[in-house]
Amino acid sequence: MNIVLSSYGGRGDIEPAVVVGDELQRRGHDVLMVVPPNLVGFTEGAGLPAVAYGLDSKEILELQWRYFTLYGRTPWRLKELNRMATETAQFAAECWAAMTRTLASVAQGADLLATGLIFEQPAANVAEAQGIPLVTLHYFPYRAHGQLMPIIPAPLSRMAMTVNEWTAWRGTRRGEDAQRRELGLPEATAPVHRRIAGRDSLEIQAYDELVFPVLVSEWARWGDERPFVGALAMASPTAADEAVATWIAEGTPPVFFGFGSVPIGSPADTVAMIAAACAQLGVRAIIGAGGTDYGGAPRFEQVKVVGQVNYASIFPMCRAVVHHGGSGTLAACLRAGVPQVVLWTLPDQPFFAAQVKRLKVGVGRRFSTTTEKTLVKDLRKVLAPECAARARGLAPQMTTRAQAVAAAADRIEGFARRRGIG
Numbered sequence: 001m002n003i004v005l006s007s008y009g010g011r012g013d014i015e016p017a018v019v020v021g022d023e024l025q026r027r028g029h030d031v032l033m034v035v036p037p038n039l040v041g042f043t044e045g046a047g048l049p050a051v052a053y054g055l056d057s058k059e060i061l062e063l064q065w066r067y068f069t070l071y072g073r074t075p076w077r078l079k080e081l082n083r084m085a086t087e088t089a090q091f092a093a094e095c096w097a098a099m100t101r102t103l104a105s106v107a108q109g110a111d112l113l114a115t116g117l118i119f120e121q122p123a124a125n126v127a128e129a130q131g132i133p134l135v136t137l138h139y140f141p142y143r144a145h146g147q148l149m150p151i152i153p154a155p156l157s158r159m160a161m162t163v164n165e166w167t168a169w170r171g172t173r174r175g176e177d178a179q180r181r182e183l184g185l186p187e188a189t190a191p192v193h194r195r196i197a198g199r200d201s202l203e204i205q206a207y208d209e210l211v212f213p214v215l216v217s218e219w220a221r222w223g224d225e226r227p228f229v230g231a232l233a234m235a236s237p238t239a240a241d242e243a244v245a246t247w248i249a250e251g252t253p254p255v256f257f258g259f260g261s262v263p264i265g266s267p268a269d270t271v272a273m274i275a276a277a278c279a280q281l282g283v284r285a286i287i288g289a290g291g292t293d294y295g296g297a298p299r300f301e302q303v304k305v306v307g308q309v310n311y312a313s314i315f316p317m318c319r320a321v322v323h324h325g326g327s328g329t330l331a332a333c334l335r336a337g338v339p340q341v342v343l344w345t346l347p348d349q350p351f352f353a354a355q356v357k358r359l360k361v362g363v364g365r366r367f368s369t370t371t372e373k374t375l376v377k378d379l380r381k382v383l384a385p386e387c388a389a390r391a392r393g394l395a396p397q398m399t400t401r402a403q404a405v406a407a408a409a410d411r412i413e414g415f416a417r418r419r420g421i422g
Helices: 011-026 037-045 056-072 080-106 122-131 154-182 192-198 220-225 241-249 267-281 310-316 327-338 351-357 371-382 383-395 403-416
Strands: 002-006 029-035 048-051 114-115 132-138 200-206 255-258 285-288 303-306 319-322 340-344 362-366
Touching: 002 011, 002 048, 002 080, 011 037, 011 132, 011 310, 011 327, 011 403, 029 080, 029 303, 037 056, 048 080, 056 080, 056 255, 080 122, 080 154, 114 122, 114 403, 122 132, 122 154, 122 192, 122 220, 132 403, 154 319, 200 220, 241 303, 241 310, 267 285, 267 303, 267 371, 310 327, 319 371, 327 340, 327 351, 327 383, 340 351, 340 371, 351 362, 362 371, 371 383
Parallel strands: 002 029, 002 114, 029 048, 114 132, 132 200, 255 285, 255 319, 285 303, 319 340, 340 362
Antiparallel strands: none
């Protein structure tokens, strides 16, 4: 089977697609990954052929980080916020058009087209134009539902998400219709999620039911078209793992800090805050650099700054994890049985923080409002024996990485068979 698998965003956004692509390639299928230019090397390093599409995703992720940080701290600075929103819209329009052109070219002759969560529209339109069955990979419950946040009543949650879908579509409709005309398609008459469902596409939910309960029954009418498989993560060993494990073994279990692939605003201030908070609590700290350059940050004896590490092997050796609220990191914490502090910035992350709080295995707050005092307070909560015990108790209930990867690949192959492919 010839499969084109496109995915846009940062490393955490495309990792589920890379994991699935690797498994499908291992099973003998021809897989071509289509990813942002800045992540072609990462994808090829995972053993998959890759083509670049769209614009460098680092730019838009940094712009979003600045926008939501400014919005969280000073929402009255409307002029600056409007300028950033305009820049984001311009970037998205240019990126979307470029993605559509690339996908229209590389998807010709494909048996199946799969896409990640961000920018589903180009893949959906190309699949429609070329008559190719479509698969989507969602690492977050993106379709309208009633379980968004525990404090929001289910009917209100569904209504708010539905309104957001229609509002977003109307805001981008003119540009999308121009691209659809280039593909030989008529103008769209509904948001992309309705068009995807209308073509009987496969919408894989790549997260655990444990994190967003009740969705299985709420979405029961979709049956096999919206299956839950569990979180998809690479869990690949890195060159730093052995040295990090040795450092951990030389002292008490540390707290791990990592904030994803989007650079944080002030690395020096962040390291100083972490060091001071951990000194008060008498714990050591590991800081995973991710997309942030900590080269100019101060050094502290009980704080170790590292590059990329294998979360699957390092997290179980830690007392707790402080992170940005990405779906992959959250799942790695739950699988490792360690409590978490979510310091969120981007709009999907507080929803994960709310689920962590509901499960009573952690706490969350906005990154931009975090101080040494609040960090100490949050760490005291998650380092408490009862929180750690709950985290350990939840770990066996999580779908394992191997189970999730196999389930996703099985679903895709089964979907292809039902469509008469392969």
